[in-house]
Amino acid sequence: MNYSATAQGKSVHFRDLRTLLAKATPRRAADELAGLAADSEVERAVAQQVLADVPLRQFIEEPLIAPEQDEVSRLILERHDAQAFAPIANLSVGEFRDWLLTEQSDVAAISAGLMPEMVAAVSKIMRNQDLIAVARRCRVVTRFRSTIGLPGRLATRLQPNHPTDDPRGIAASILDGLLYGSGDAVIGINPATDNLHNVHTLLNLLDEIIAQYQIPTQSCVLAHVTTSMELMQRGAPVDLLFQSIAGTEAANRSFGIDLAMLREAKAMAENLGRASAGQQLMYFETGQGSALSANAHHGIDAQTCEARAYAVAKEFDPLLVNTVVGFIGPEYLYDGKQIIRAGLEDHFCGKLLGVPMGCDICYTNHAEADQNDMDTLLTLLGVAGCNFIMGIPGADDVMLAYQSTSFHDALYLRQVLGLRPAPEFEAWLQRMGIFDGQNRLAAARNATPLLTNFHGLPSA
Amino acid sequence: MNDPWITLRQFTQARIAQGRVGCSLPTKALLDFQLAHASARDAVQQVWDVKIFAGEVEKLGLESLILTTPVSSRPQYLQRPDLGRCLTKSSHEILEARASQAIDVALIVSNGLSSTAVDDHGLALLQTVVAGYAERGLRIGPICLVANARVALADEIGALLNARLAVIIVGERPGLSAADSLGMYLTYAPKPGNTDAERNCISNIRPPAGLSYNAAAAKLAYLSEQALQRGLSGVALKDDMPAQWFTEIGGAALLKKL
Structure with missing residues (x-):
């Protein structure tokens, strides 16, 4: 297929589909670093026009x-799934955007007919409000011990990390989080080291x-999947199986994984039979x-690679998929504007592909971003129906x-948008006297039995 | 304004028990956060005086080599990780000229994302690491000091020095609670093109709040011996070293309490 257009009297040509996709991407440090980005704003705008005319079928053929x-x-x-694809098979990328924004369109029905590249392509010609409006209509509900992703709900991962994995420090942060109503998506620790004994200890603690x-709720220690596999063999209590994934085989290899390894690991965890809901x-x-x-990007822009990672995720029917949007640093997402845009794109693409998307709304101290940018993205993702956010x-x-979202931030979002925790967890918070039955912290929550017992922590 | 469980801060630097006004942070906690963020932002931009550090290394009786990357400024370092992963032509030639006999470990030190970290802890950690390798009879090369390097630069340096292992000590990204954290990355059979799955990482080295020099050096020595014995590093090299600290601090008692 020929990807060309004439703009302002000049002919513009794009070599192939991946070049076109990269050039049509809203400005992004990662694509500039890779030498894939549009050379000018006009080239970007023209690329978006050319991309809008590309038939969706082209992504299957090329x-x-x-x-x-x-x-x-x-x-x-x-x-x-060709059958699911049939209702949109004759649309171009631009017509697909129009279809998605039409209120009567059954977005869930075509999900299996979408390829990640089609979803990435349409997102590139959508404004932030389009990404929110469409994502809001896609619900992906998952369950382990709690139910995540229901309409009107917002879950949180309680992230009680500690620089030396000291169980007392981790327990203190867990207690703090629970007392602020956090932890319904998962209580998930990033271990400071992947040491087997250390990870085992943390799994037992949780x-x-x-x-x-x-x-x-469910627990997770975010060690490499092979560490979790070894520990499952040693009898460790593994609820959720964690792994970082990416959108190409070579990138996954750089993470030390492939699809076969993930299949094997998942089967092991399923055999433990630890879920109830x-x-x-x-x-x-x-x-x-x-x-x-x-x-390992094969000349493909960062956002399209990311959407392909959701196809990997979907294959394993996950409970949670978390785009850690600003963690990677300014050489990939330069500032608050780029982080906000990427967060909305990732959530949209994941939801459209049927993946239970959450977002670590975050930034590092070498990026041009601050907590105000996180407030903006937090609020937008709340409106968009994001399944879960972090609580730190x-x-x-x-x-x-790095900085992410706090326990307070989740309370803010729940209050301004009327979002409630996962139903099982909400009932537990009320039972423990932490929530008041009206989706708020109870005035008398200091009387919770949780606090009395935690007072027995050994002194340092 | 704080919550009554604020006493638990004795166990963690995390911002727990901050209290609340409505759903929000009390003013003092909010402004403390802003100040910490401002300090971290300034720390990222701080340059590293590699010559002063080299002088200190010499005083320890260790040979050092100052090498350079094509990076010309801190802002460029932040935006061009590719430039932090390669040596300048002159540095490349310096290493090529002297790589005659094979060594066990190529040791590299860089400020990375925190000059403060390497100035505060770099020398003491290096000394402990070198002593650990000497005890085990492992031969190290000259200490390569490189400002504004990325972790993968260790691959090129290790290959040029004919090293069986490359180890880079590097300043980690400043956080709000600490701008002085060091990390160490170990790669077996270093050569340009190694992936991150082939590295082992020891991070959060920043006593007293983080890992101590001794604990970090002991872990590095353990991983180095394992890597040399098994001929690999990274994901395939599992850290099965018994955790001493757990018994030391009475973790088992804690579990019962919970």
Whole structure:
């Protein structure tokens, strides 16, 4: 296919589909770093016009990476459902945007007929409000011990990290989070080291806290999947199986994984039979720029690579998928504007593909961003129906050295938008005297039994 | 304004028990956060005086080599990670000229994202690491000091020095609670093109709040020996070293309490 247009008397030509996609992408440091971005604003705008005329079918006929070279491409093509695709098979990318924004369109019905590249393409010609409006209509509901993703609900991952994995410090942050109503998506620790004994200890700690207080949530220690596999063999209590994933086989290899390994790990975790409400148990994290960072992007822009990672996620029917949007740094997402845009794109693409998207709304101290930008993205994602966000004491992760969203931020979002925690967790918060039955912290929550017992922590 | 469980701050630097006004942070907590963010932002921009550091290394009786990347400023370092991953031509030639006999470990030190970290902890950590390798009879090369490097630069340096392992000590991204954290990355058979899955990382080295020099150096020595024995590093090299600290601090008692 010929990708050309005439603009302002000049002819503009794009070599192939992946070049066109990259040039049509809203300005992004990652694509500039990779040498893929549009050279001028006009070239970007023209690329968007040319992209709008590309038939959706073209993405089936012109794979961005040859399937024989890349197992993610093979997976995408194998899983593409022609029947689900049929209602939109004759649309161009631009017509698909119009279709998506039409209120009567049944977005869920065509989800299995979409390839990530089609979704990425349409997102590039959508404004932020379009991304919100369409994502809001896509619900992806998942269950382990709590139910996540229901309309009118917002869940949080309680992230109680500690620089040396000291169980007392971690327990203190967990207690703080629970007392602020956080933790219904997962209580998830990023371990400071992947040391097997250390990770095992943390898994036991989480298991005992959840069991003792009968908290309707699930635990996760975000170690490499092979570490979790080894520990499952040693009898460790693994609820959710974590792994970082990306959108190309080579990028996944740089993470030390492939699809076969994930299949094996998932089967092991399922055999533990630890869920009560549902059977989803995979927890994936992603982020634009990861394929480029591993020099494994095949000339594809960062956002399209990211959408392909959701096809990987979907294959494993996950409980949670978390785009860690600003974590990677300014060489990939330069400032608050780029982080906000990327967060909305990722949430939209994931939801349209049927993945239970949450977002780590975050930035690092070398990016041109601050907590005001996070407030903006937080509010927008709340409106868009994001499944879950992070809850970190004071938004300051003292182990990973970045800023995300706090327990307070989740309370703010729940209050201004009327969003409630996962139903099982909400009932538990009320039972424990932490919430007041009206989606607010109880005035007398200091009387919760949780606090009395935690007072027994050993002194330092 | 704080919550009554503020006593638990003895166990963590995390911003717990901050209290609330409605759903929001009390004013003092909010402004404390702003100040911490401002300090971290300033720390990122701080340059590293590599010559002063080299002088200190010499005083320890260690040979040092000052090498350079094509990075010309801190803003460029932040936006061009590719430039932080390669040596300048002259530095490349310096290493090529001297790489005659094979060594076990190439040791590299860089400020990375925090000059403060390497100035505060770099020398003491380096000394502990070098002593640990000496005890095990492992041969190290000259200490390569490189301002504004990325982790993967260790691959090129390690290859040029004919090293079996490359280890880079590097300043980690400043956080709000600490701008002085160091990380160490170990790669077996270093060569340009190594992926992150082939590295082992020890992070949050910043006593007293983070990992101590001794604990970090012991972990590095353990991983280095394992890597040399098994001929690999990274994801495939599992850290199965018993965790001493857990018994030291009475973690088991804690579990019972919970």
